[in-house]
Amino acid sequence: MIKVAMTGVYVDDVARAHAFYTGILGFETRLHMDLGDGTLFVTVGAPQGAQPDLQLLLEPGEGPVAEPYRRALYETGLPCIVFSVDDIRAEYERLRGLGVRFTHPPRNQGPVLAAVFDDTVGNLVQLVQPKE
Incomplete structure (x- = not known):
């Protein structure tokens, strides 16, 4: 069986992204390696x-492919990744209280309630909660 082990999200500043994804969103650091030259x-x-096996790579987002891709997603309002939560309204209020900027509050979107926020490092991220 093939399983997802890692997926990446392009960010404009890896250190700032790490601080946001751990300090604000509550993720844990799995790997943190200095590859030299500030990378x-x-x-x-x-x-x-x-989800012990699944990792999110905070990928440097500069370059001829990553930067236009990231910018195009952001400018068209498309999230680069979707995270699920058990209680979207509670998570929405918690994150707003921490200063996270949402493009829209939780609302019906097909089979889920969904909200979208700015991750401060060049991306829109969607939160979803399946409807019961």
Whole structure:
């Protein structure tokens, strides 16, 4: 069986992204390596036990492919990644209280409630909660 082990998100500043994804969103650091020349290899994941094998790579977003891709997604309002939560309204209020800027509050979107926020490092991120 093939499983997702790691996926990446391009960010405009890996160190700032690491601080946001761990300090604000609550992810845990899985890998944090300095590759030299100021290049960091950083992965984060859900807190212990939630999804132990899945990692999110905070990928440097400059370059001829990454920067136009990231910018195009952002400018068209498309999230680069989707995270699920158990209680979207509570998470929305918690994140707003921490200063996170949402493009829209939780609302019906097909089979889920969804909200979208700015991750401060060049991306829009969607939160979803399946409807019961």
